[in-house]
Amino acid sequence: MTQRCHELGGVNLGQGICDTPPPPEVLAGIEPAVRAGHNAYTRYDGIDRLRQALAGKLQRDNGIQADPDTEIVVTQGSTGAFVATINALLNPGDRVILLEPYYGYHLNTLKVAGLEPVFVPLERDTMALDVAAIEAQAVGARAIVLNTPGNPSGRVFSRAETAALADLCQRHDLLCITDEIYEYFLFDGHRHISMATLPGMWERTVTMGGYSKTFSITGWRMGYLAAPAHLAEPIGLVNDLYYVCTPSIVQHAVADAIEQLNADFYRQLAADHQLRRDRFCTALERSGLTPRVPEGAYYVLADCRVLGQSTAQAAAMVLLERAGVAGVPGSAFWHDDSGEHWIRFCFGKDDATLDQAMQNLEQAQL
Numbered sequence: 001m002t003q004r005c006h007e008l009g010g011v012n013l014g015q016g017i018c019d020t021p022p023p024p025e026v027l028a029g030i031e032p033a034v035r036a037g038h039n040a041y042t043r044y045d046g047i048d049r050l051r052q053a054l055a056g057k058l059q060r061d062n063g064i065q066a067d068p069d070t071e072i073v074v075t076q077g078s079t080g081a082f083v084a085t086i087n088a089l090l091n092p093g094d095r096v097i098l099l100e101p102y103y104g105y106h107l108n109t110l111k112v113a114g115l116e117p118v119f120v121p122l123e124r125d126t127m128a129l130d131v132a133a134i135e136a137q138a139v140g141a142r143a144i145v146l147n148t149p150g151n152p153s154g155r156v157f158s159r160a161e162t163a164a165l166a167d168l169c170q171r172h173d174l175l176c177i178t179d180e181i182y183e184y185f186l187f188d189g190h191r192h193i194s195m196a197t198l199p200g201m202w203e204r205t206v207t208m209g210g211y212s213k214t215f216s217i218t219g220w221r222m223g224y225l226a227a228p229a230h231l232a233e234p235i236g237l238v239n240d241l242y243y244v245c246t247p248s249i250v251q252h253a254v255a256d257a258i259e260q261l262n263a264d265f266y267r268q269l270a271a272d273h274q275l276r277r278d279r280f281c282t283a284l285e286r287s288g289l290t291p292r293v294p295e296g297a298y299y300v301l302a303d304c305r306v307l308g309q310s311t312a313q314a315a316a317m318v319l320l321e322r323a324g325v326a327g328v329p330g331s332a333f334w335h336d337d338s339g340e341h342w343i344r345f346c347f348g349k350d351d352a353t354l355d356q357a358m359q360n361l362e363q364a365q366l
Contacts, residue, residue, distance in 0.1 A: 001316060005326035011357040014326045016151065016299065018348040022216045025260045029253030038248040044240035045232075046074025046224070047248070050255040054224055057258055061183070061266075062194040064207060066226040073236045074251060076243045078181045078210040078223040079105055084239040085177055085206050086113050086143075089231060094142040097134060101127075101301075101333035101342075103151045103179070110145075119335050127153045127292070129161040135168055143175035146195060149182040152301055152333050152344040154294020156190040166198040176205040181223075182297040184214050184266045185348075187274040190295045196226070203228050206235070211254050213298075213348070214269065220250045273298050273347070276354055280347040283358040287323075288366050289343070298348030301330060305341050306366055312340045319343065323364035325357050 005012045045051065051068035058064040058072075066072050075081040082105070090096065092114030098107060100121040110117050118137045123130050127150075134144070146165065148157045157165075169176050176195050183192045196205040210223030223246075227235065281291040281300060288306035309315040312329035320326050330342025347354060 001320065001326050001328065004317070005320060008320060008324060010320055010324035010326050011353060011360060012326045013345040013347070013349065013357055014328045016213075016346045016348065017218055018213055018216050018298070018346075019353065020216045020348065020350050023257060023261060023265065026211075026215045026217065026253050026257035029256035030249055033249035033252035036252075038252050040248065042245045042248050042251060044245055045072065045236045046246065047251045047255065050074055050251045050258075053255045053258040054226070058207075058226055062180075062192075062207070063197040064194055064202075064226055067229070070229040071226055071232050073225050073227075073232055073239055074246050075208075075210075075223040075225060075239055076246055077212055077221040078179060078208045079109075080221065080239065080243055080246075081206075081208040081210070081223045081225040081235075082106065082177070082179065083109055084235050084242060085208070085225065086110065086115065087242075088234040088238040089175060089206075090115055090142055095140055097137055097141050097144040097174070099129075099134075099144075099146065100335065101150075101152050101330070101339060102145075103147055104332055106145050106147070106179070107335075117335075121334070121338060122153065122155065124338075127155050129157055129165060131161075131164045131168060134165070138168060138172040138174060141172065141174060143177055144169065145177050145179065147179040149185055149192065149294075149296025151182065151297050152299045152328075152330075154292065154297050154299055154301070156186060156192065156296040159193055162193050162195055162198060166195060166201050169204060170200050174204070176201060178205060178207050180207060180209045181213055183209060184269055185273050185298055186270050186296045187277060188295065192296070206231055211257075214266075215254070215257060217250075217254075220247070220254075222246060222250055222254050276347045276349070276351075280345070280354060280358065283361050284345075287361040287364065289319075289361075298346060300345050300347060301342045302327070302345060303341055304330075304343045310340075312342060316343050319366070322366060324360045
Protein backbone atom coordinates (compact mmCIF):
# COMPACT_ATOMS: atom_id res chain seq x y z
CA MET A 1 0.00 0.00 0.00
CA THR A 2 2.81 2.42 0.86
CA GLN A 3 4.57 1.77 -2.44
CA ARG A 4 1.37 2.17 -4.47
CA CYS A 5 0.46 5.29 -2.50
CA HIS A 6 3.85 6.78 -3.38
CA GLU A 7 3.39 5.92 -7.05
CA LEU A 8 -0.01 7.67 -7.13
CA GLY A 9 1.06 10.64 -5.06
CA GLY A 10 -1.57 9.82 -2.44
CA VAL A 11 -1.82 10.60 1.27
CA ASN A 12 -0.53 7.73 3.40
CA LEU A 13 -2.71 7.17 6.46
CA GLY A 14 -1.66 3.54 6.63
CA GLN A 15 1.44 3.18 8.78
CA GLY A 16 1.34 4.50 12.34
CA ILE A 17 4.42 6.63 11.80
CA CYS A 18 3.07 9.71 13.62
CA ASP A 19 4.66 12.61 11.78
CA THR A 20 3.69 15.38 14.18
CA PRO A 21 6.70 17.42 15.41
CA PRO A 22 8.57 16.06 18.45
CA PRO A 23 8.56 18.34 21.50
CA PRO A 24 11.54 20.74 21.54
CA GLU A 25 12.60 19.36 24.93
CA VAL A 26 13.45 15.95 23.49
CA LEU A 27 15.18 17.34 20.41
CA ALA A 28 17.26 19.71 22.52
CA GLY A 29 18.76 16.81 24.44
CA ILE A 30 20.45 15.08 21.51
CA GLU A 31 23.32 17.47 20.75
CA PRO A 32 24.36 17.90 24.41
CA ALA A 33 24.36 14.12 24.79
CA VAL A 34 26.67 13.80 21.77
CA ARG A 35 28.97 16.59 22.98
CA ALA A 36 29.10 15.03 26.45
CA GLY A 37 30.56 11.90 24.89
CA HIS A 38 27.68 9.50 25.54
CA ASN A 39 28.83 7.21 22.74
CA ALA A 40 29.49 3.91 24.50
CA TYR A 41 27.32 0.99 25.56
CA THR A 42 25.08 1.66 28.54
CA ARG A 43 23.86 -0.79 31.14
CA TYR A 44 21.77 -3.44 29.42
CA ASP A 45 18.67 -2.14 31.23
CA GLY A 46 19.30 1.55 30.56
CA ILE A 47 21.09 4.51 32.10
CA ASP A 48 20.37 5.24 35.75
CA ARG A 49 18.83 8.69 35.13
CA LEU A 50 16.34 7.33 32.60
CA ARG A 51 15.32 4.44 34.82
CA GLN A 52 14.83 6.88 37.69
CA ALA A 53 12.73 9.14 35.45
CA LEU A 54 10.65 6.18 34.28
CA ALA A 55 10.08 5.05 37.87
CA GLY A 56 8.76 8.52 38.70
CA LYS A 57 6.54 8.56 35.62
CA LEU A 58 5.15 5.10 36.37
CA GLN A 59 4.27 6.06 39.93
CA ARG A 60 2.75 9.41 38.93
CA ASP A 61 0.81 8.43 35.81
CA ASN A 62 0.15 4.71 36.21
CA GLY A 63 0.13 4.03 39.93
CA ILE A 64 2.94 1.48 39.48
CA GLN A 65 5.74 1.45 42.02
CA ALA A 66 8.75 -0.13 40.30
CA ASP A 67 12.29 -0.27 41.64
CA PRO A 68 14.44 1.51 39.03
CA ASP A 69 17.40 -0.76 39.82
CA THR A 70 15.69 -4.12 39.43
CA GLU A 71 12.22 -3.71 37.90
CA ILE A 72 12.63 -1.45 34.85
CA VAL A 73 14.32 -2.36 31.55
CA VAL A 74 14.90 0.17 28.76
CA THR A 75 14.36 -1.47 25.38
CA GLN A 76 14.54 -0.92 21.61
CA GLY A 77 11.00 0.40 21.38
CA SER A 78 8.00 -1.35 22.91
CA THR A 79 8.39 -3.95 20.16
CA GLY A 80 11.83 -4.76 21.57
CA ALA A 81 10.23 -5.10 24.99
CA PHE A 82 7.75 -7.60 23.55
CA VAL A 83 10.44 -9.65 21.80
CA ALA A 84 12.56 -9.83 24.95
CA THR A 85 9.57 -10.68 27.15
CA ILE A 86 8.15 -13.59 25.17
CA ASN A 87 11.57 -15.12 24.52
CA ALA A 88 12.59 -14.81 28.18
CA LEU A 89 9.41 -16.04 29.84
CA LEU A 90 7.73 -18.41 27.38
CA ASN A 91 8.73 -21.62 25.62
CA PRO A 92 8.05 -22.82 22.07
CA GLY A 93 4.62 -24.41 21.91
CA ASP A 94 3.14 -22.33 24.72
CA ARG A 95 -0.37 -21.07 23.99
CA VAL A 96 -0.82 -17.28 24.15
CA ILE A 97 -4.23 -15.59 24.03
CA LEU A 98 -4.38 -12.79 21.48
CA LEU A 99 -7.41 -10.52 21.34
CA GLU A 100 -8.82 -9.64 17.92
CA PRO A 101 -8.38 -7.24 16.27
CA TYR A 102 -4.70 -7.61 17.12
CA TYR A 103 -1.57 -5.62 16.33
CA GLY A 104 0.17 -7.57 13.57
CA TYR A 105 3.61 -7.31 15.16
CA HIS A 106 2.34 -9.16 18.22
CA LEU A 107 1.05 -12.04 16.12
CA ASN A 108 4.11 -12.37 13.91
CA THR A 109 6.55 -12.14 16.82
CA LEU A 110 4.67 -14.90 18.64
CA LYS A 111 4.89 -17.07 15.52
CA VAL A 112 8.62 -16.50 15.04
CA ALA A 113 9.20 -17.46 18.68
CA GLY A 114 7.39 -20.76 18.10
CA LEU A 115 4.42 -19.88 20.29
CA GLU A 116 0.82 -20.80 19.50
CA PRO A 117 -1.53 -17.81 19.23
CA VAL A 118 -5.07 -18.43 20.46
CA PHE A 119 -7.46 -15.92 18.91
CA VAL A 120 -10.31 -14.46 20.97
CA PRO A 121 -12.39 -11.75 19.25
CA LEU A 122 -13.70 -8.68 21.00
CA GLU A 123 -17.48 -8.31 20.81
CA ARG A 124 -18.38 -7.54 17.21
CA ASP A 125 -20.29 -4.27 17.56
CA THR A 126 -18.91 -2.66 20.73
CA MET A 127 -15.45 -4.28 20.70
CA ALA A 128 -15.91 -4.89 24.41
CA LEU A 129 -13.81 -7.49 26.18
CA ASP A 130 -15.56 -10.87 25.95
CA VAL A 131 -14.50 -12.42 29.24
CA ALA A 132 -16.53 -15.59 28.71
CA ALA A 133 -14.79 -16.21 25.38
CA ILE A 134 -11.38 -15.67 27.00
CA GLU A 135 -12.34 -18.03 29.82
CA ALA A 136 -13.15 -20.73 27.29
CA GLN A 137 -9.61 -20.52 25.87
CA ALA A 138 -7.72 -19.97 29.13
CA VAL A 139 -7.35 -23.61 30.12
CA GLY A 140 -3.89 -24.66 29.05
CA ALA A 141 -2.86 -21.17 27.99
CA ARG A 142 0.32 -19.67 29.41
CA ALA A 143 -0.16 -15.94 28.77
CA ILE A 144 -2.43 -13.24 27.41
CA VAL A 145 -1.49 -10.10 25.46
CA LEU A 146 -3.52 -6.98 26.24
CA ASN A 147 -3.21 -3.78 24.19
CA THR A 148 -4.95 -0.75 25.71
CA PRO A 149 -5.53 1.82 24.29
CA GLY A 150 -5.83 -0.54 21.36
CA ASN A 151 -4.34 -0.65 17.89
CA PRO A 152 -6.36 -0.89 15.66
CA SER A 153 -9.55 -1.00 17.74
CA GLY A 154 -9.14 2.29 19.59
CA ARG A 155 -10.63 0.62 22.66
CA VAL A 156 -9.71 1.79 26.15
CA PHE A 157 -10.71 -1.04 28.44
CA SER A 158 -12.77 -0.04 31.45
CA ARG A 159 -12.06 -0.81 35.10
CA ALA A 160 -14.80 -3.45 35.08
CA GLU A 161 -13.24 -5.16 32.06
CA THR A 162 -9.72 -5.07 33.44
CA ALA A 163 -10.91 -6.28 36.86
CA ALA A 164 -12.66 -9.26 35.25
CA LEU A 165 -9.53 -10.03 33.24
CA ALA A 166 -7.37 -9.77 36.37
CA ASP A 167 -9.57 -12.30 38.13
CA LEU A 168 -9.35 -14.63 35.14
CA CYS A 169 -5.55 -14.34 34.94
CA GLN A 170 -5.17 -15.29 38.56
CA ARG A 171 -7.57 -18.21 38.42
CA HIS A 172 -5.84 -19.65 35.34
CA ASP A 173 -2.28 -18.63 36.29
CA LEU A 174 -1.79 -16.51 33.15
CA LEU A 175 1.14 -14.21 32.54
CA CYS A 176 -0.29 -10.83 31.47
CA ILE A 177 1.73 -8.92 28.86
CA THR A 178 0.36 -5.41 28.37
CA ASP A 179 1.20 -3.04 25.53
CA GLU A 180 0.42 0.47 26.80
CA ILE A 181 2.30 2.52 24.18
CA TYR A 182 -0.74 4.75 23.54
CA GLU A 183 -1.48 5.45 27.21
CA TYR A 184 -1.52 9.25 26.78
CA PHE A 185 -3.83 9.23 23.75
CA LEU A 186 -7.15 9.26 25.61
CA PHE A 187 -10.39 10.89 24.48
CA ASP A 188 -13.79 11.86 25.89
CA GLY A 189 -12.68 11.55 29.51
CA HIS A 190 -11.56 7.93 29.26
CA ARG A 191 -8.89 6.89 31.76
CA HIS A 192 -6.06 4.46 31.19
CA ILE A 193 -5.81 1.59 33.68
CA SER A 194 -2.58 -0.38 33.96
CA MET A 195 -3.27 -4.04 34.68
CA ALA A 196 -0.28 -4.21 37.03
CA THR A 197 -2.09 -1.93 39.51
CA LEU A 198 -5.03 -4.27 40.05
CA PRO A 199 -4.99 -6.51 43.14
CA GLY A 200 -2.88 -9.64 42.63
CA MET A 201 -1.59 -8.58 39.19
CA TRP A 202 1.83 -6.97 39.77
CA GLU A 203 3.52 -10.33 40.28
CA ARG A 204 2.26 -11.70 36.95
CA THR A 205 2.28 -8.62 34.68
CA VAL A 206 4.83 -7.18 32.28
CA THR A 207 3.91 -3.56 31.49
CA MET A 208 5.37 -2.34 28.19
CA GLY A 209 5.48 1.27 27.06
CA GLY A 210 7.60 3.77 25.22
CA TYR A 211 7.99 7.26 23.82
CA SER A 212 7.92 6.54 20.08
CA LYS A 213 4.34 7.76 19.83
CA THR A 214 4.16 10.20 22.76
CA PHE A 215 7.20 12.18 21.58
CA SER A 216 6.77 11.41 17.83
CA ILE A 217 10.17 9.72 17.65
CA THR A 218 9.25 6.34 16.15
CA GLY A 219 12.65 6.06 14.47
CA TRP A 220 14.56 6.52 17.72
CA ARG A 221 13.32 3.18 19.10
CA MET A 222 12.75 4.23 22.69
CA GLY A 223 10.78 1.75 24.79
CA TYR A 224 10.76 0.24 28.25
CA LEU A 225 9.05 -2.30 30.44
CA ALA A 226 8.27 -2.62 34.12
CA ALA A 227 7.87 -5.95 35.90
CA PRO A 228 8.67 -7.57 39.24
CA ALA A 229 12.34 -8.47 39.60
CA HIS A 230 11.83 -12.19 39.06
CA LEU A 231 10.43 -11.39 35.60
CA ALA A 232 12.50 -8.31 34.77
CA GLU A 233 15.85 -10.05 35.34
CA PRO A 234 15.47 -12.76 32.65
CA ILE A 235 13.84 -10.24 30.29
CA GLY A 236 16.82 -7.94 30.78
CA LEU A 237 19.22 -10.76 29.97
CA VAL A 238 17.43 -11.47 26.68
CA ASN A 239 17.28 -7.74 25.93
CA ASP A 240 21.07 -7.63 26.39
CA LEU A 241 21.54 -10.67 24.14
CA TYR A 242 19.36 -9.36 21.29
CA TYR A 243 19.92 -5.59 21.45
CA VAL A 244 22.81 -4.86 23.90
CA CYS A 245 21.23 -1.51 24.76
CA THR A 246 19.08 1.31 23.44
CA PRO A 247 21.26 4.03 21.82
CA SER A 248 22.92 6.03 24.58
CA ILE A 249 22.22 9.54 23.26
CA VAL A 250 18.53 8.67 22.82
CA GLN A 251 18.31 7.57 26.43
CA HIS A 252 19.81 10.83 27.67
CA ALA A 253 17.56 12.99 25.47
CA VAL A 254 14.40 11.16 26.51
CA ALA A 255 15.38 11.35 30.18
CA ASP A 256 15.72 15.13 29.73
CA ALA A 257 12.24 15.39 28.21
CA ILE A 258 10.55 13.22 30.86
CA GLU A 259 12.11 15.38 33.58
CA GLN A 260 11.14 18.68 31.91
CA LEU A 261 7.64 18.10 30.52
CA ASN A 262 4.75 18.48 32.94
CA ALA A 263 1.16 17.25 32.93
CA ASP A 264 0.08 20.06 30.61
CA PHE A 265 2.05 18.52 27.74
CA TYR A 266 0.25 15.20 28.05
CA ARG A 267 -3.17 16.83 28.41
CA GLN A 268 -2.55 18.91 25.30
CA LEU A 269 -1.34 15.85 23.40
CA ALA A 270 -4.66 14.11 24.10
CA ALA A 271 -6.70 17.22 23.30
CA ASP A 272 -4.93 17.81 19.99
CA HIS A 273 -5.46 14.24 18.88
CA GLN A 274 -9.10 14.27 19.94
CA LEU A 275 -9.61 17.23 17.61
CA ARG A 276 -7.87 15.32 14.81
CA ARG A 277 -10.05 12.29 15.54
CA ASP A 278 -13.26 14.30 15.46
CA ARG A 279 -12.40 16.09 12.22
CA PHE A 280 -11.30 12.95 10.44
CA CYS A 281 -14.20 10.79 11.64
CA THR A 282 -16.60 13.46 10.40
CA ALA A 283 -14.91 13.34 6.97
CA LEU A 284 -15.16 9.55 6.92
CA GLU A 285 -18.86 9.68 7.82
CA ARG A 286 -19.59 12.16 5.06
CA SER A 287 -17.80 10.00 2.50
CA GLY A 288 -19.83 6.90 3.46
CA LEU A 289 -16.97 5.17 5.29
CA THR A 290 -18.72 4.85 8.64
CA PRO A 291 -16.09 5.00 11.41
CA ARG A 292 -15.95 3.15 14.70
CA VAL A 293 -15.05 6.23 16.74
CA PRO A 294 -12.02 5.33 18.90
CA GLU A 295 -11.71 6.02 22.62
CA GLY A 296 -7.92 6.18 22.50
CA ALA A 297 -4.76 5.70 20.39
CA TYR A 298 -4.71 7.41 16.96
CA TYR A 299 -6.29 4.89 14.63
CA VAL A 300 -9.82 4.55 13.36
CA LEU A 301 -11.50 1.55 11.74
CA ALA A 302 -13.94 2.54 9.00
CA ASP A 303 -16.59 0.38 7.35
CA CYS A 304 -15.59 0.07 3.69
CA ARG A 305 -18.61 -1.80 2.30
CA VAL A 306 -19.72 1.33 0.45
CA LEU A 307 -16.83 0.64 -1.95
CA GLY A 308 -18.55 -2.54 -3.14
CA GLN A 309 -15.55 -4.85 -2.89
CA SER A 310 -15.47 -8.42 -1.58
CA THR A 311 -12.23 -8.00 0.39
CA ALA A 312 -10.70 -5.25 2.51
CA GLN A 313 -7.55 -5.35 0.42
CA ALA A 314 -9.50 -4.68 -2.76
CA ALA A 315 -11.49 -1.94 -1.03
CA ALA A 316 -8.33 -0.26 0.27
CA MET A 317 -6.82 -0.28 -3.21
CA VAL A 318 -9.99 1.15 -4.77
CA LEU A 319 -10.04 3.90 -2.14
CA LEU A 320 -6.42 4.74 -2.87
CA GLU A 321 -7.06 4.93 -6.60
CA ARG A 322 -10.31 6.91 -6.33
CA ALA A 323 -9.51 9.21 -3.42
CA GLY A 324 -5.73 9.12 -3.12
CA VAL A 325 -5.89 8.05 0.54
CA ALA A 326 -4.09 4.93 1.75
CA GLY A 327 -5.24 2.82 4.68
CA VAL A 328 -4.49 -0.68 5.96
CA PRO A 329 -6.96 -3.44 5.03
CA GLY A 330 -8.80 -4.72 8.10
CA SER A 331 -7.85 -8.27 7.17
CA ALA A 332 -4.39 -7.49 8.60
CA PHE A 333 -5.86 -7.49 12.12
CA TRP A 334 -8.03 -10.64 12.19
CA HIS A 335 -7.07 -14.25 11.46
CA ASP A 336 -10.40 -14.92 9.69
CA ASP A 337 -12.71 -12.89 7.45
CA SER A 338 -14.01 -10.69 10.28
CA GLY A 339 -11.87 -7.79 9.10
CA GLU A 340 -12.94 -7.82 5.47
CA HIS A 341 -15.28 -4.83 5.82
CA TRP A 342 -12.81 -2.60 7.68
CA ILE A 343 -9.99 -0.26 6.67
CA ARG A 344 -7.72 1.21 9.34
CA PHE A 345 -6.54 4.80 9.10
CA CYS A 346 -3.95 6.63 11.20
CA PHE A 347 -4.92 10.19 12.12
CA GLY A 348 -1.74 10.90 14.11
CA LYS A 349 -0.60 13.27 11.36
CA ASP A 350 0.25 16.93 11.01
CA ASP A 351 -2.66 19.19 10.10
CA ALA A 352 -1.59 19.68 6.48
CA THR A 353 -1.48 15.93 5.83
CA LEU A 354 -4.82 15.32 7.51
CA ASP A 355 -6.43 18.27 5.71
CA GLN A 356 -5.30 16.89 2.36
CA ALA A 357 -6.69 13.44 3.16
CA MET A 358 -10.03 14.95 4.18
CA GLN A 359 -10.19 17.06 1.04
CA ASN A 360 -9.45 14.00 -1.10
CA LEU A 361 -12.25 12.03 0.57
CA GLU A 362 -14.71 14.91 0.14
CA GLN A 363 -13.95 15.28 -3.56
CA ALA A 364 -13.91 11.56 -4.38
CA GLN A 365 -16.99 9.83 -5.74
CA LEU A 366 -17.09 6.70 -3.59
